[in-house]
Amino acid sequence: MRFLYLVFSLILCCQVSCSETSKEIKIGFVEGLSGPFANIGEVALRHLELEVEAVNRRGSLPDGMRITVLPFDNKTNPQEALLAFRSALDVGVDYVFQGNSSSVATALTDAIAKHNRRNPSHPVLFINYAALDPALTNEHCKRSHFRFDADVDMKMAALTEYIAVREDIESVYLINQDYSYGQAVAGAARSMLKRKRPDLSIVGDDLHPIGRVKDFSPYIAKIKSSGAQAIVTGNWGSDLTLLIKSARQMGVDVDFFTFNVGMTGGVSTIGEAGIERVHQITNWHANINELTRNNAALYRNQHPDVFEDAYYGSVRRAVRMLEKAMIESGGADPVSVGSALRNMSLTDDTGLVSMRGDNHQLLQPLFVSKLVRVSPENGLIGVENSGLGFKTVAEIPAEKTRMPTTCQFE
């Protein structure tokens, strides 16, 4: 009997030490993978898996470490996200990726900071690739949170710079989702437009429940009767495609200034009607330069059958910077990787990007682009097999996007 115990404990010992030597880095993708925003979550997951595979193929990580991506469904709901984070912890994730919905991100950033305080031996880093509420890098900032997309204020500053020079637009209508992010978009649009274009009138400012409105036609009727020339919206996922769908069906003739229209479904919903009228402010689109076109083609080749095209520049930047930080710190320990990430710079396909040390916000060039017809002649590539794609109309250098911050890490 004693002998058996000995054998068992030896086997256990070996297993522990064996797993120590070829460590697997676990990224928990805690995202809405069911419900109205499931398709957006799946798109981001495919982006993440593509980049992680590239890192593993390069074999660049120290000690032959490899990264695995484990998806957890947070149902785009803060409470569910905390449960999903629990189950992610149970399988031992070191990094949490999330981006869809700032209310989920706020819940997660709190939970992760609390977890790190209580479990200093197994800390977790939060990689936010798309949750844009400015509070996350200001009054609500946490040392364990890093944001790789530009926040609402940075994007709205860039977008309003462009609207300011478009003197043909005299009235805009704001329609946004009724939660921290949508309210931030509406607030930023109001204050920045007032300053940059005092003559422009904001003829409407609507907040609607997130993910619940299935029929936007009452809102469109309201926009129509307000006589607005342009709609400014931060909506994403089905809230954006359904809005555009209604607008198109009712033949509303306005310019769209959006944060996310390049996301899956947006362009194919508006179709030809959106040419020269639909704009977006993003950190990436396919037609910025040769490198971005290559990256777009890479995504398409990897996923020939999926509906969407490459969209998230922030996911690639996050994975590439994590890779660099792991190489620099010589391991996957989230604390040392976190300190390597601070003030780190990296040259990506759109130019130099750098992580601010004072609030963990990535500075990167931003692009205002508009929907145009694409063809082999003009050298542009399209999205969603629609024959339409984006073309840059204004570029904002990374350093210009820097905003003052109130962040003070604990």
Next chain:
Amino acid sequence: MEFFLITLLNSLSYGLLLFMLSSGLTLIFSMMGVLNFAHASFYMLGAYFAYQTGLVFGFWPALFLAPILVGIVGAITERYGLRKVHKFGHVAELLFTFGLAYVIEEIVHLIWGRAPVDYRIPESLNFTLFTLFNTQYPAYRAFMMLVSVGMLAALFLVLTKTRIGMIVQASLTHPDMVQALGHNVPRVFMLVFAGGCALAGLAGVLGGNLFITEPGMAFAVGSIVFVVVVLGGMGSLVGAFIASLLIGAIQTFSVALDLSFLDLVAVFGVNIDPGSTWYGGLSITISQMAPVLPYLLMVLMLIVRPRGLMGTRES
């Protein structure tokens, strides 16, 4: 004026869709006393079946096939599910349909995945029917209204003018007598349940592509359907019709009202400082409250008139 007319049309089309959904529920309830919690799931099944059959046969055959398929699923549910638990009373039936809603949702997850499916409005209906002032009115919405009204008329005729309708109405009030006269009442129940589900399925076929076809769609409409039935009066088709149109109107028109309590108190010369603690709560506009209003109305109705607008029974 333009806004009013367009919104009126929108509210009509939404209200009629709601009616298509709730008529089946109220029919089943009045007939069998079963509050079918899975009713909205049959609406979802209708949309998914239409998507799937539409891929093979196109939209028009799917418009007929999908509700029939949903009806068959409903008939099977009644024959092998509800009828078995019937002897354990209403609570068992209620729990059965409640569980069924979850089972259907999970099955939809398994077959079609968690993301929305690309179920589109057919090209033959994807055009502008007419232009009112300068707002275009999509043909598909008009088509939806046409189908709903046609369905309402057909339902009314079947229930009041045909032999089947007479047996159904008789079984509603005097099941034992109908049974004694030699009619197969359990089969009548099965037919009614299947018919109610098929109506929900038809609503799904029409609503699925106008809005969005995803596994959450049953949950999204589930609660509003109950509001319609409670408001209209349990088991009353006419009540459900009025309540559907009413809720359609409330939801679409309230979006337009940017009034808040701040404006109300401002009428009396009270101005509240934006810094005050009350400001946040009072500045909520009616348009922001739009999604809550039907539920508020239901609560009010339950307080003032528990049997609903046209309901006949008190409980």
